[in-house]
Amino acid sequence: MSDIVLSVTGLTKTYHDHSEQSLILKDLSLQVEEHEFVCLLGPSGCGKTTFLRCIAGFEGYEGSIKINGSERKGPKNDVMMVFQDFNQLFPWKTVEKNVQYPLKLSGIRNAGELKAHSDRALSEVRLNGYEHYYPHQLSGGMKQRVAIAKAFCLKPRMILMDEPFAALDAMTRRDLQKQILELYNKEHCTVLFVTHNIQEALILGTRTIVLQKEGRIVLDEPNLLKKPVTPADPDYGTVWKKLESAIYMEGDR
Amino acid sequence: MSRTFKDRSFGILVKIIFVALLLIAWELIAKSGIMGKRSALIFPPLESIGAAFIRNFTVGYANRSMWVYIGNSMRFMLTGLGIGILLAFLFSGLCMISRIVYHIYQLMISVFDLLPGIALLPVVIVIFGVSPGVIIFLVVHAVLWPMSRNVLDGFQAVPLIYVEAGRNMGLSGLGLLFGVYLPAAVSYILSGLKVAWARAWRGLLSAEMIFGIASSPGLGLYINQMRTSLNTAEMYATLLVIILIGVIVQYGLLEPIEKHTAGKWGMKR
Ligand SMILES: Nc1ncnc2c1ncn2[C@@H]1O[C@H](COP(=O)(O)OP(=O)(O)OP(=O)(O)O)[C@@H](O)[C@H]1O
Ligand SMILES: [Mg+2]
Numbered sequence: 001m002s003d004i005v006l007s008v009t010g011l012t013k014t015y016h017d018h019s020e021q022s023l024i025l026k027d028l029s030l031q032v033e034e035h036e037f038v039c040l041l042g043p044s045g046c047g048k049t050t051f052l053r054c055i056a057g058f059e060g061y062e063g064s065i066k067i068n069g070s071e072r073k074g075p076k077n078d079v080m081m082v083f084q085d086f087n088q089l090f091p092w093k094t095v096e097k098n099v100q101y102p103l104k105l106s107g108i109r110n111a112g113e114l115k116a117h118s119d120r121a122l123s124e125v126r127l128n129g130y131e132h133y134y135p136h137q138l139s140g141g142m143k144q145r146v147a148i149a150k151a152f153c154l155k156p157r158m159i160l161m162d163e164p165f166a167a168l169d170a171m172t173r174r175d176l177q178k179q180i181l182e183l184y185n186k187e188h189c190t191v192l193f194v195t196h197n198i199q200e201a202l203i204l205g206t207r208t209i210v211l212q213k214e215g216r217i218v219l220d221e222p223n224l225l226k227k228p229v230t231p232a233d234p235d236y237g238t239v240w241k242k243l244e245s246a247i248y249m250e251g252d253r
Numbered sequence: 254m255s256r257t258f259k260d261r262s263f264g265i266l267v268k269i270i271f272v273a274l275l276l277i278a279w280e281l282i283a284k285s286g287i288m289g290k291r292s293a294l295i296f297p298p299l300e301s302i303g304a305a306f307i308r309n310f311t312v313g314y315a316n317r318s319m320w321v322y323i324g325n326s327m328r329f330m331l332t333g334l335g336i337g338i339l340l341a342f343l344f345s346g347l348c349m350i351s352r353i354v355y356h357i358y359q360l361m362i363s364v365f366d367l368l369p370g371i372a373l374l375p376v377v378i379v380i381f382g383v384s385p386g387v388i389i390f391l392v393v394h395a396v397l398w399p400m401s402r403n404v405l406d407g408f409q410a411v412p413l414i415y416v417e418a419g420r421n422m423g424l425s426g427l428g429l430l431f432g433v434y435l436p437a438a439v440s441y442i443l444s445g446l447k448v449a450w451a452r453a454w455r456g457l458l459s460a461e462m463i464f465g466i467a468s469s470p471g472l473g474l475y476i477n478q479m480r481t482s483l484n485t486a487e488m489y490a491t492l493l494v495i496i497l498i499g500v501i502v503q504y505g506l507l508e509p510i511e512k513h514t515a516g517k518w519g520m521k522r
Contacts, residue, residue, distance in 0.1 A: 058417055075420040088418050092436040092518045101432075102422040136519025 003068070005158055005190045006032040006055065010063035011215070013050055024050045025215035027063070032158070037184055037191045039205035039223070041198065041247055047215040048194045052160045055192070056081045067157055077102055080151040082161040086143045089135040089150075095122065096131035099150045106154065121153035122146075124186070125179050141172040145179065152183050161193045165200070177203055181228075198243050202236065203229045210246040219246040297486040305486035306493060314478055314487075317470070319494065326471035327498075329385060330457055333392025337449065340393070341400035346430055349408055358401070366398035370456040374463060385469055391460045395452040400445045407441025408434050440515040440522045447507055454499060 013025040024047045032038055040048050053059045055067075057075035065072045067079060080102075082088070089098045099118040108114055122128055125145035135143055144164050151159050165173045181204060184191060195201050201208050202225055210219040219242075225233050276299060282288065283298040297305075309319040348355040370391040381387045411434055419433040435442070461473020472495060479488040515521045 056421060058420070075417070075423075077421065077423045079421075081417070081421050083414060083418075085414050087412065088414050090415065090418070090433070090436070091520050092439065092514070105422050105424065105428075134518055 003034045004031050005034050005036075005068060006030070006192070007066040007069075008055070008064070011051075011054060011065060012062040013047070013054055013059065013215075023214055025054070025061075028215040028217070030209070030217070030220075032190060032192065034190055035188055037193065037204055037206045038209060039201035039207070040192060040194045040209050040211065041196070041201055041243060042211035043213075043247060044196075046211045046213055048211060049162055051211070051215060052081065052162050052192065052194060055079060055158075056160055077106055077154060078157045080154055080156040080159050082144075082147050082151050082159065082164045084163040084166050086140045086167070087135075088147050089143055091135050094132050094134055095127065095138070095146050098135070098146055099153055102150060102154050117153055118149075121149040124152070124183055125149045141168050141176065144168070144176065148176075148180060148183070152187050152189065155187065155189070158190045158192065161191065163194050163196065166196065173200070180204065198240055198247075199231070201243070202239060208243060210243060212249065218249065219243070294483065294485050297489065301486040302489045302493075305484070306490035309475075309487055309490050309494070314475055315470075319475065319491070322470055322472050322475045323494070323498070325469045326457060326461065326473070328469075329388045329471060330392060330453060333389045333457070334396055334450070334453055336389070337393040337396025337453070338400055338446070340397055341404055341445070345401055345404040345408060348405060349430065349434070359405075362398050362402050362405075365394070366402065368394075370394045371459050371463070374460065378464070383464060383466060385466060387464075388457060388460050388466070388471070391456050392453045395456040396449040399448040399452060403441045403445025403448070404438065407438025407445075410441065411437040439518070440520050443507070443511050443515060444522070446510075447503075450502060450507065454502075458495065 008028060008030045011025055011028040012023070015022050015024060028051070040051070042048055050059065054061045055065055055072070056079055057072050089095075090101070093101060096115075096118050099121055100114045103114055103117055108117070118131070119128070122131060125148060127142065127145055127149065130138065130142065135146070138146070148161075148164065165176055168176065177200065183189075184204075193201075193204060195204075202223060205223045207222050208219065209217060212218045223229075223239075225235060225239060229236070231237075279296060280299050283292065283296040286292045288295055311318065313319050313321070344354075344358055348358050373391065373394060374387070377387050377390050381390065415433050415437050416429065419429050424432050457471070458473040458476075461471040462477045463473075465471065465474025465477065472491065476488055476491040476495070479485070479491060511521070
């Protein structure tokens with residue numbers, strides 16, 4: 001049995017909007033083990049982003065969220081978030097400095113060491129040669145690659161990704177999926193990945209979870225398809241259909 | 254590309270021709286004497302303005318070269334600018350920490366920003382006496398409010414995602430202020446600086462004209478002395494110096510700073 005990295009018990013989240021109160025997540029419990037790649041699916045508005053934001057420490061909540069056994073108290077660099085928004089890099093820092101900054105804050109001061117770390121991370125996402133570019137000189141896909149390199153570089157306990165590829169074209173998306181899998185296998189990290197794309201979940205994940213309204217888990221099972229996953233796999237169609245009906249169960253189809 | 258280049262060189266040409274025509278007109282009026290007796294006073298010929306320009310620096314006034322006057326003015330200017338900018342950051346920073354400070358400071362900005370520094374002169378003289386402190390105070394007054402307004406607006410306009418990315422890396426408090434808010438607000442801070450500089454330069458000269466400080470006279474006092482002694486060529490020559498300093502600060506200092514920060518980072522508004 002490997003270690004539990006993330007342990008969520010009885011997570012309840014409400015937003016208070018001008019006297020109106022809305023329940024977004026209700027009594028959600030979940031455990032994620034080390035080196036799992038969990039893909040989170042679910043209809044729009046079911047609370048996936050809210051869930052990640054709670055884990056990242058950006059939101060207040062009721063219940064308990066533990067990382068490696070200790071309760072979350074606000075954001076911390078042991079859980080890194082990769083946002084969907086391309087503009088998550090600091091425009092006033094070069095690509096290289098963006099990757100190095102969290103490392104620096106975590107206590108690495110030696111310039112040579114920082115350089116070695118960022119060089120390695122950037123070459124993992126095929127961005128050698130772009131070290132001295134500023135974010136506004138990069139395409140959306142390249143910016144996401146930098147954000148991913150930045151997150152992995154820090155070797156956090158867990159990486160949260162909120163539809164990081166949603167706004168990319170299919171080809172770029174496939175490239176990035178490949179790179180993220182390589183990184184995941186090399187760095188031995190734990191990932192919680194939100195996506196709308198069933199195929200993406202099947203290609204990337206080791207485990208698939210489908211949420212419904214109020215963060216109700218309606219499906220949670222290991223992804224047993226053989227890697228690398230292709231639609232040609234005999235089980236692919238069955239798994240795909242099962243996920244689709246879990247996602248669209250509540251009559252929006 | 255070539256079109257903008259063409260347009261720019263055309264623009265430069267138009268400006269040069271315009272200035273040349275203006276100078277020729279000036280010289281013609283000066284030489285024709287159509288202004289009657291006061292012609293030499295109002296329109297001294299260009300060559301005597303040129304000579305006066307040089308004389309300002311070699312002979313100067315009251316045994317002091319124009320450099321001394323420029324030096325004094327710039328010293329007041331930089332001191333006031335420095336203090337004003339520092340205070341603006343300090344108070345804006347406090348505003349980000351406390352909502353109470355924020356509301357009070359907002360009120361102060363909207364009231365004092367409308368108050369011309371010169372109107373404060375009588376009060377300030379009572380407090381400081383006739384000393385450089387008065388001039389520096391007026392420069393600080395000219396800088397502080399527009400600068401604070403821009404810094405605060407800039408802080409407020411920082412995209413939430415930068416703040417969250419910063420907090421995610423473990424930044425908080427002052428670290429977040431220096432690591433995220435300040436650089437993210439750079440374009441606001443720079444436009445605040447431009448307004449602050451323009452107001453401070455104006456305020457400084459008017460203060461110096463209304464009362465020069467004998468112990469450390471500045472450009473405003475100089476130009477006023479030239480008027481009282483009817484040295485109009487020197488007067489125009491001094492105006493030229495004042496314009497030149499404005500141009501140098503604008504194009505030699507502020508624009509390069511902008512180019513190397515907001516411009517380079519793709520953050521220009
Ligand atoms: N700051 C907020 N204040 C009030 N309600 C919010 C806030 N943020 C999100 N919500 C509500 O919470 C619900 C869940 O939002 P969330 O963004 O977590 O959904 P999601 O599953 O990520 O959806 P999508 O797939 O479209 O990204 C939505 O109904 C939304 O309106
Ligand atoms: Mg979402």
